[in-house]
Amino acid sequence: MIFHKSNGFHFCTAVGTEEQVYFIDFADLLGPGFEGHRAVLFLNDQRVGGIDTGLTHLSSLIFRPKMLDILPPLNKYSDSVIIFKRPIMTIRFLWKFKNALKILKAHGHHFIFILSILALGSLVVWWSIFIRNSIQLQRLYHYDKLEADLKFIAFNLGTDGSYQPSTGVFKEDTRFEVIACQSGNSIFSRPLEPHWPELCLKVQANILGQIESKTRSLNLMLVGEASVLILIVLVSTVFLYRFIRLEKRTAREVNAFWERSAHEIKTPITGIKAFLENLRAGAVDSKKLAMYIDIALGQVERQEKLAENILSGYQLKRRELRLRFADLEMTDFFIDYFAKDSSRLAGAKIIFKFNKDNRMILRADVNALKVILDNITDNAVKYCASSPVLQVDCIGYENKAVIVIKDNGPGFPSHFIETIFEAYKHLDEELPVKRQGTGLGLYISRQLARKMGGDLEAYSEGEGQGAEFRIILPRVNKK
Known part of the structure; x- marks a missing residue:
């Protein structure tokens, strides 16, 4: 260099x-x-x-x-x-x-919370000082007025030599009384000079007590109003803080949802496109053509289920979803469902724990129930590391039927029992197992179950212990 x-x-x-x-x-x-x-x-x-x-x-x-x-x-x-x-x-x-x-952008809600507390706290302090000063000024005003009236009346009585006031309450103004002058009289006492120096005009004690009592009442009212105002400020600020946090979390989860949805949409399309390009180029072995077609159809079905989930979520949000209820025989429905979805659940072992001779009748919408089962079984297959096992049972009560689906997957901590049903929520951040998904499946499933008059619940004994989902639906009692 x-x-x-x-x-x-x-x-x-x-x-x-x-x-x-x-x-x-x-x-x-x-x-x-x-x-x-x-x-x-x-x-x-x-x-x-x-x-x-x-x-x-x-x-x-x-x-x-x-x-x-x-x-x-x-x-x-x-x-x-x-x-x-x-x-x-x-x-x-x-x-x-x-x-x-x-x-500031990342932690804006914290700054807003702190600034709100400081601003509103300053406002409360200023308001309290202002009102307290007003109360003290009002007290001084009453004392000054008493002092001025006392001087004026005492001067008039003292200069009028034709009439000697008698001791007792001054009848022309009952706030005052005439007393014999003594050493050490209070400041609210004036001698009737020059004609009657042995007599004094004094403010009655109860009048001074009324002023002090009113001042104490106003101070007490100030403390009460200030306390209520501070409480309102704190509650409002906390709600504002929680609202901003919720808004930021929702925005973050919605962005993650669109990112995951884009991946879920793109992956099947890429596979189908590659298959069609190979088919057009004649690069597909005729012996494996049927297998590739089945794979492509499986990808199309995956796209269809994703579209149904997004559409159902949209309709549930706008309350536009209409269900068509029908009586379903539990045994036939579940056997038929798992038989038709054998390709999607390939590699998963299905164990029916209920009695196949049990003819329990469920009251439900067929498509909605299939969406719920699709989401639960998809999660079980997706999150199980290897050899997924699904245990299916159905328990009948007086007017309810509980469908229990238990897997051998990674499970989840007990404090996630409600969190997993939140819209756009994905537990990949909290759990060691990383999988794709939109985060809408379980939210939609619970909303559909509740719309059918039932519910969807989840249980797990902890990570590595598997998960258990319970679909609660109305039951039709046999007569």
């Missing part, structure tokens, strides 16, 4: 080589005084990096001194780095401001 100075600018030029060039901090290359200086990269006399082009190669040098930054190989051309003696404090500030905006 060659370093030289020209026209006040410092140049660092590397001649073409097959090796990569490593630049450390400019101060290490050019000496003290160049820390934090602006840099622009020229490649074959064309500007390709720097402040205005995003600092593609030199951001590490600008914002993280002493850190190595690797420039592209110098193949048959020379690179020049020009160092301008201009501080980049503004750019550093903008960089920090950008990071601050990212933090």
Whole structure:
């Protein structure tokens, strides 16, 4: 490398080589005084990096001194780095401001919660101080008015020598009383000078007590109103905080739902497209054609079930789903269902624990019940690591039938019993087993079961213990 100075600018030029060039901090290359200086990269006399082009190669040098930054190989051309003696404090500030905006966006609800508490708390404090000062001013006003009236009446009585007031309540203004003057009289007492100095006009004690009592009542009312206001502020702020958290969580789950749905849609289409392209090119073995067609049909069926789930979820949200109820014989229905879905459940062992001679009658919508069973069995097959086993049982009560489906999958912690039925919820984040899915299946299944007058419940003894789903449906009693 060659370093030289020209026209006040410092140049660092590397001649073409097959090796990569490593630049450390400019101060290490050019000496003290160049820390934090602006840099622009020229490649074959064309500007390709720097402040205005995003600092593609030199951001590490600008914002993280002493850190190595690797420039592209110098193949048959020379690179020049020009160092301008201009501080980049503004750019550093903008960089920090950008990071601050990212933090604010990620934790905005926390900032809103804190700011709301501070703002509303300040408002409550200001309001309390303002009202308390008003109460004290009102108290002082009553005392000042009493003092002024006392002086005025005492002056008139003391200057009127033709009439000597008698002791007792002053009849013309019952707030006052005439008493014999004594040493140590209160401030609310005035002698009737100059004619009757042995007599004093005094504010009655009950009048002063009324003022103090009213002041205490107003202070007590202030404390009560302030407490209620603080409680309202806290409750409102907590609800606001929870609402913002819920909104952010919902937005996050909806985004994840669309991402998973896109994957669920694209995967079968890719397989079908590859099969059709091979078929058009004549690359499909005629002996395996039937097998490939079955696989393609299975992928189409998978797409159909996904579309049905999304459509059912939409209709349930808008309350537009209409069910057609029918009486179903439990034994025939389940045997027929698992027989027709043998390809989808290939490799899974199905164990019927109920008596096949049991002719229990269920009241349900056939399509809705199939959607529920599809979602439960799909999850069982999907999450079982190998050799899935499904145990199917049906227990009858007075007017309810409970269909029990138990698998040997990974199960889930007990605190997820309700969480797994939330819309867009996917437990891949919490469980060690990672599988694709939209996160709508169990939510739709529970809503369908409830719409049929029943319910869907889930149980698990913990991770690795399998899961048990119970479909509760109305039962038709035989007469």
